[in-house]
Amino acid sequence: MNPLRAKALVIDIPGRGDGQPLDFTVEPGQMWGVLGPNGAGKTTLLHTLAGLRAPRHGEVHLGEHSLTELRRRQISQQLGLVFQERQDGFPATVLETALIGRHPWLSPWQMESGDDERIARQALEQLDVAHLSDRLVNTLSGGERQRVAIATVLTQAPDTWLLDEPTNHLDMHHQVSVLQLLTDQARAGRSVFMCLHDLNLAARWCDHLLLLYPNGDACWGPAEQMLVPQALERLYDQKLITVEADGAPVFVPVKS
Amino acid sequence: MSRPLLKPLLILALASLAAMVLSVGTGSVSVAPGQVLAVLLGEGSNLQQTLVLELRLPRTLSAFATGGLLAVAGALMQVLLRNPLADPYVLGLSGGAAVGALLAMLAGLGGLIISGSAFAGALLATLMVFGLAHGTGSWTPSRLLLTGVVVAAGWGAVITLMLAISPAQRLPGMLYWLMGDVSYARSPWPALGFLLLVCLLVVPLGRSLNVLARGPMQAAALGVAVRPLEWTIYILASLLTATAVTMAGSIGFVGLVVPHMLRLVLGNDQRLILPACALAGGTLLVLADTLARVVIAPEQLPVGVITALLGVPTFLYLLYRSR
Numbered sequence: 155m156n157p158l159r160a161k162a163l164v165i166d167i168p169g170r171g172d173g174q175p176l177d178f179t180v181e182p183g184q185m186w187g188v189l190g191p192n193g194a195g196k197t198t199l200l201h202t203l204a205g206l207r208a209p210r211h212g213e214v215h216l217g218e219h220s221l222t223e224l225r226r227r228q229i230s231q232q233l234g235l236v237f238q239e240r241q242d243g244f245p246a247t248v249l250e251t252a253l254i255g256r257h258p259w260l261s262p263w264q265m266e267s268g269d270d271e272r273i274a275r276q277a278l279e280q281l282d283v284a285h286l287s288d289r290l291v292n293t294l295s296g297g298e299r300q301r302v303a304i305a306t307v308l309t310q311a312p313d314t315w316l317l318d319e320p321t322n323h324l325d326m327h328h329q330v331s332v333l334q335l336l337t338d339q340a341r342a343g344r345s346v347f348m349c350l351h352d353l354n355l356a357a358r359w360c361d362h363l364l365l366l367y368p369n370g371d372a373c374w375g376p377a378e379q380m381l382v383p384q385a386l387e388r389l390y391d392q393k394l395i396t397v398e399a400d401g402a403p404v405f406v407p408v409k410s
Numbered sequence: 411m412s413r414p415l416l417k418p419l420l421i422l423a424l425a426s427l428a429a430m431v432l433s434v435g436t437g438s439v440s441v442a443p444g445q446v447l448a449v450l451l452g453e454g455s456n457l458q459q460t461l462v463l464e465l466r467l468p469r470t471l472s473a474f475a476t477g478g479l480l481a482v483a484g485a486l487m488q489v490l491l492r493n494p495l496a497d498p499y500v501l502g503l504s505g506g507a508a509v510g511a512l513l514a515m516l517a518g519l520g521g522l523i524i525s526g527s528a529f530a531g532a533l534l535a536t537l538m539v540f541g542l543a544h545g546t547g548s549w550t551p552s553r554l555l556l557t558g559v560v561v562a563a564g565w566g567a568v569i570t571l572m573l574a575i576s577p578a579q580r581l582p583g584m585l586y587w588l589m590g591d592v593s594y595a596r597s598p599w600p601a602l603g604f605l606l607l608v609c610l611l612v613v614p615l616g617r618s619l620n621v622l623a624r625g626p627m628q629a630a631a632l633g634v635a636v637r638p639l640e641w642t643i644y645i646l647a648s649l650l651t652a653t654a655v656t657m658a659g660s661i662g663f664v665g666l667v668v669p670h671m672l673r674l675v676l677g678n679d680q681r682l683i684l685p686a687c688a689l690a691g692g693t694l695l696v697l698a699d700t701l702a703r704v705v706i707a708p709e710q711l712p713v714g715v716i717t718a719l720l721g722v723p724t725f726l727y728l729l730y731r732s733r
Binding site: 225230244 | 488489492494613614615617618620621623624625627628630631632633634635636673677678679
C-alpha cells in the first residue's frame with residue numbers, strides 16, 4: 155500500500171498563523187489519533203489529508219505521488235473518509251448507502267453486481283446494522299447512521315482510513331466494537347488516522363497521537379511519548395488527574 | 411440490480427404508448443385506438459392518414475417531448491441543488507425564455523426568430539442564475555435556489571411590463587405562449603432525439619449522480635470529479651429546458667411534480683428516475699394536451715393551465731399523505 159504522508163503541511167484556517175508545519179507518515183499497521191480542543195482544525199486537517207481542501211503550504215502524498223497529481227477516483231481507491239456531518243439530500247436505504255462505497259471500483263457502465271452487494275451486506279453485518287438494510291437512512295438514530303457511514307467506508311475497502319469522530323453518537327459497546335474493527339484493519343496492514351474527542355479512547359486504542367493546538371502548534375509521535383499530563387492539560391486547558399487502569403493511563407478532569 | 415430497473419420503465423413505456431394512442435385518436439373526429447395503430451402501420455383511409463400522421467401525431471409527439479424534457483431537466487436540477495424544490499420554472503429559466511420570446515413577438519417577428527430568441531433567453535437566464543449564485547465563493551444549494559427564485563421574480567416583473575405596453579392585437583398570442591401551448595410546435599424530432607440522447611448519457615453518469623446527491627464532499631471522497639460533473643448537469647439541464655420552452659412556451663410544474671412523484675414511488679436511484687421522468691413527464695403532458703383540446707372544444711385551452719390545475723392538487727395530496 156501507499157502510505158499517507160504530510161510534507162511541511164500547513165492547513166488553511168482563515169485568520170490563523172501558520173504554526174507548526176506537519177511532517178509525518180502514517181505507516182501501514184499504524185493507528186493514529188488526532189486530539190485537540192474544539193476549533194483546533196481537526197476536521198480541516200482530515201479534509202486536507204483527503205485532498206478535499208487545498209493546504210496553505212506543503213503537500214500531501216500517497217506513496218510517491220502528491221494528491222494533486224492523482225485523479226479523485228485513484229485517490230478514492232486508496233483513501234476512505236468517514237465524515238462527521240452527513241447530508242442525506244434524498245432518502246436512500248441503508249443497503250443503497252453502503253453500496254455507494256463500491257463507486258470507486260466500478261466503471262461508469264457497470265451496475266453493482268452480486269459480489270458488490272455481498273461486500274456491502276458483510277460490512278453492514280460487521281457494524282451490526284444488517285437488520286436495518288431496507289430502512290431509510292433518515293429514519294435511523296444518530297448512532298445507527300454513524301455505523302452505516304463506517305460500513306460504507308468498509309465497503310469501499312481503502313488502504314488508509316480517515317475518520318472524523320468515529321465514536322460520535324455511539325454507545326459504549328459500539329464504540330469499542332468500532333475501535334476493535336479499526337484495530338483489525340490496522341493489523342491487516344492498513345492504516346487508520348482519526349480525530350477523537352475522547353482522550354481516554356485515544357490513549358487506549360491509538361499507537362500514535364497528534365496533538366493539535368488552537369494556535370496551529372502541533373506535536374506528534376508514539377502514543378506513550380505524547381500522553382504527558384502537562385501537554386494534555388495545556389491542549390484542553392483543563393486540569394487532569396492521571397490514574398492507571400488495565401495497563402493504560404486514564405485521564406480524569408479535575409472538578410473546579 | 412438491472413431487472414428491478416427494467417420493470418417500472420416497461421410499465422411507464424406502455425403507459426406513454428397508450429396515452430399517445432388516446433391523444434391521437436381524440437379530437438373533432440375521433441379515431442378508435444385499433445384504427446390509430448392500423449394507420450401507424452400504413453393502413454386506413456386517406457382522411458385518417460392525413461388526420462393522424464400529419465395533424466395529430468406531430469402535436470402529440472411534441473407534447474411528449476416537451477413533458478419529457480422538462481421532467482428530466484427538473485430531476486437533474488434537483489440532484490444538482492440537492493433540493494426537491496428545484497425546477498426550471500422555479501429557477502427562472504422559463505422566465506428568461508419567456509422574456510426572449512415576448513421581445514421577439516413585440517418586435518413583430520415571427521416563427522423561427524421567436525424560437526431562437528426564447529432559446530437565447532433561457533440560456534441567458536441560466537448563466538445569470540448560476541453566475542450570480544456562484545459569486546466569489548462556491549455554489550451552495552440554498553444560495554442557488556434563492557438566487558433563482560429572486561431572478562424568476564424579476565423576469566415576472568419584466569413580463570408584466572411587456573404585457574402592459576404591448577399593443578392589444580399581440581396580447582392573445584403572448585398570453586398563450588406564457589401559459590404554454592404545444593400547438594405552435596414545429597417538428598418534434600430534434601427534441602425527441604435530444605431527449606433520447608440525454609437518457610442514454612445518463613446511464614453512465616447515473617451512479618455518479620447518486621453519489622453526488624449525498625453532497626459534494628462525500629462524492630469527492632468516493633472518487634467523483636465533482637466540478638466537471640456539476641457543470642455537465644447544469645449545461646444539460648439548461649439545454650433541455652431551453653429546448654422544451656422553445657417548443658411549447660413556459661409550462662410550469664412538470665419539472666417539479668413528475669420527479670417528485672416518481673421519487674415517492676420508485677426511490678432515488680437516478681439511473682431509474684431520469685429515464686422514468688422522461689416517460690412519465692411525456693405521458694403527463696400528452697394527456698394534459700388531450701384534455702386541453704377536448705374540454706371546451708372546438709376552442710382549445712393552453713396546456714400549461716391543465717398541468718397546473720391537475721398537478722397542484724395531486725402534488726399536495728401526495729405530499730400530505732407522505733408525511
